[in-house]
Amino acid sequence: xxxxxxxxxxxxxxxxxxxxxxxxxxxxxxxxxxxxxxxxxxxxxxxxxxxxxxxxxxxxxxxxxxxxxxxxxxxxxxxxxxxxxxxxxxxxxxxxxxxxxxxxxxxxxxxxxxxxxxxxxxxxxxxxx
Numbered sequence: 001x002x003x004x005x006x007x008x009x010x011x012x013x014x015x016x017x018x019x020x021x022x023x024x025x026x027x028x029x030x031x032x033x034x035x036x037x038x039x040x041x042x043x044x045x046x047x048x049x050x051x052x053x054x055x056x057x058x059x060x061x062x063x064x065x066x067x068x069x070x071x072x073x074x075x076x077x078x079x080x081x082x083x084x085x086x087x088x089x090x091x092x093x094x095x096x097x098x099x100x101x102x103x104x105x106x107x108x109x110x111x112x113x114x115x116x117x118x119x120x121x122x123x124x125x126x127x128x129x
Contacts, residue, residue, distance in 0.1 A: 035062035035088050038104040040096050040111075059094055063087035063122075065104055078126060083109060085125040089116070096123050 039058045047053040066084045073080060085102055096102070100111045102125060109127030117124055 035086075035091070036064055036104055038063040038085075038087060038102060040087065040092060040094065041101045041103070042094055042097070043099070059092055061087050061092040063091075063102070063104055065107070065109075065127075077112075079128065081129055082112070083127045083129075085109060085111075085127045086117075087123040087125065089121055089123055092123065096125060102127060 038061050040061055041056050041058045043054050044057050045052045045054055063086050066086065068078050068082060068084050072078050085104065087096065087102070096111055096114050098111055098113060102109050102111060107129070109125075109129060111125050112128050113126040115124045116122070
């Protein structure tokens with residue numbers, strides 16, 4: 001049995017929010033001038049396994065920083081100074097991951113956790129200074 005709002009089609013889980021809704025949300029955010037210029041930096045490994053070369057690779061994107069509600073700090077791993085960073089998914093060429101960093105408005109944050117909003121329009125990142 002699938003969770004509410006999800007169904008399975010040809011063996012793949014789908015959300016009732018998949019499809020054009022993400023595009024509409026993205027267009028509305030951009031139209032309201034909410035996203036700012038941002039960069040997600042990922043570490044990529046190349047070279048032989050016995051002598052790997054780790055390189056920081058920046059990926060330009062759009063997003064904004066928000067604060068967590070007080071209730072988000074109760075019984076969770078969200079610390080007082082953590083920030084909730086939203087990245088418009090269609091503007092980022094990679095899937096962000098814990099250990100990456102993001103820079104918005106001159107502040108750089110370490111990515112602690114990654115989620116996707118229900119419509120798939122944004123990556124929601126738990127970030128720490």
